Amino acid sequence: MRILIADDSATCRMILAGSLKKYGYDVVETSDGLQAWVELSKPGAPQIAILDWIMPKLDGVELIRKVREAKTERPPYIIMLTGKSETKDIIAGLDAGANDYLIKPFDPNELRARIQVGKRMVELQDALFKTNEQLNYQATHDPLTGLYNRRAILEILDHQFFHMGIGDSVLCAGICDIDHFKNINDTYGHQTGDDVLCKLSRILEQITGKSDSIGRIGGEEFLIITTASSEEEMSARFERYRTQIAETRLMTRSGALSISVSIGVASSIEKNSVDELLAAADAALYDAKNLGRNRVITRT
Numbered sequence: 001m002r003i004l005i006a007d008d009s010a011t012c013r014m015i016l017a018g019s020l021k022k023y024g025y026d027v028v029e030t031s032d033g034l035q036a037w038v039e040l041s042k043p044g045a046p047q048i049a050i051l052d053w054i055m056p057k058l059d060g061v062e063l064i065r066k067v068r069e070a071k072t073e074r075p076p077y078i079i080m081l082t083g084k085s086e087t088k089d090i091i092a093g094l095d096a097g098a099n100d101y102l103i104k105p106f107d108p109n110e111l112r113a114r115i116q117v118g119k120r121m122v123e124l125q126d127a128l129f130k131t132n133e134q135l136n137y138q139a140t141h142d143p144l145t146g147l148y149n150r151r152a153i154l155e156i157l158d159h160q161f162f163h164m165g166i167g168d169s170v171l172c173a174g175i176c177d178i179d180h181f182k183n184i185n186d187t188y189g190h191q192t193g194d195d196v197l198c199k200l201s202r203i204l205e206q207i208t209g210k211s212d213s214i215g216r217i218g219g220e221e222f223l224i225i226t227t228a229s230s231e232e233e234m235s236a237r238f239e240r241y242r243t244q245i246a247e248t249r250l251m252t253r254s255g256a257l258s259i260s261v262s263i264g265v266a267s268s269i270e271k272n273s274v275d276e277l278l279a280a281a282d283a284a285l286y287d288a289k290n291l292g293r294n295r296v297i298t299r300t
């Protein structure tokens with residue numbers, strides 16, 4: 001684990017760094033508050049910081065306030081180590097956001113024990129952060145295909161719809177539905193059906209551009225969100241999805257299967273709400289199915 005030291009006294013830094021290295025920590029040394037701020041702002045910054053109070057450029061208390069205002073996902077555990085020993089100083093340091101307060105000259109064993117407390121806090125915080133990330137992933141992704149789930153993709157559409165600026169490209173929603181998917185399940189079983197959904201998802205991901213988003217909104221129904229500068233571009237984009245899917249043999253546990261999809265596309269032009277946009281895409285999909293499937297129908 002890395003520990004940041006900020007102290008303007010070279011002697012203090014040397015003694016402190018010596019102790020920390022002896023206890024097996026990697027040390028990042030800085031001699032003023034600004035340097036320390038730069039180090040703490042870097043990605044992968046040390047998660048424990050030992051800060052002096054009186055330092056040039058930015059003092060310890062100002063630095064702590066800055067760090068706490070930054071509200072990062074993994075805030076550092078901060079120990080103030082200072083010659084200021086009055087109760088009012090300790091209170092001010094802790095009030096500013098320090099996790100702990102030690103008075104110089106320090107007892108090396110006490111410092112080691114207090115850093116150990118900090119280390120436990122950091123590890124707990126890391127575990128909590130990872131759990132949160134996992135929960136967030138599970139709440140927004142479809143467990144089978146790994147694509148966004150219905151709620152997440154609709155939230156993305158909602159967000160993009162309401163944040164479109166004047167003169168921006170047009171927002172497009174395409175609902176992509178596998179043709180005769182029931183036949184695949186009936187003929188080969190649901191596990192093969194699941195294979196088809198997963199393989200199709202990978203094809204969709206390969207085609208999609210960086211700014212596009214894809215989610216699974218129903219059993220065999222996917223929503224593709226993209227932007228285009230013209231109706232031609234919009235049709236061409238979704239036509240590419242359709243042909244790529246029709247031309248690819250999907251490897252499943254029942255062997256290689258070919259499928260086709262019907263796609264209903266609508267743009268945000270003259271739509272007052274996401275519901276209107278989705279209703280238009282749905283109507284276009286209905287037309288695509290009725291006109292014989294394996295086709296893209298666009299409604300602007």
Ligand SMILES: [Mg+2]
Pocket residue numbers: 007008009052053054055
């Ligand atoms: Mg000092």
